Amino acid sequence: MIQILYIGIGGFLGAVARFLASRFIGSYFPSFPLGTLIVNVSGSFLLGFIVYGLTSGRNISPELRDFLTIGFIGAFTTMSTFAYESFRLAELSEIFYFSLNIFLNLFLCIFAVYLGKELGILINK
Secondary structure, X not given: OHHHHHHHHHHHHHHHHHHHHHHHHHOOOOOOOHHXXXXXXXXXXXXXXXXXXXXXXXXXXXXXXXXXXXXXXXXXXXXXHHHHHHHHHHHOOOHHHHHHHXXXXXXXXXXXXXXXXXXXXXXXX
């Protein structure tokens, strides 16, 4: 039961962090969903770093791991928002932004997981 509480608290904090980051970044780039992109890339990096860095060779509790990965990052990253914003760009016939948004989110998030993994492995040496 305590594990569920940790995940819930992490989810609350991740959702609030996502809202604040997306709102702040989005205010500077209203025509492109840059806030969602940055949240997805940074969340992917954090997940890679935590899974490969903090848990490899280190003894962190399952509660802390679940708080960070399932709770915080699970609520922080915004795949459903990404899907909606991409659909909306296509619906508005913004094909360039639609394509750019999909490419950047997919490529940069996968690359961010790799970078997080490499940093995690590096600090464990």
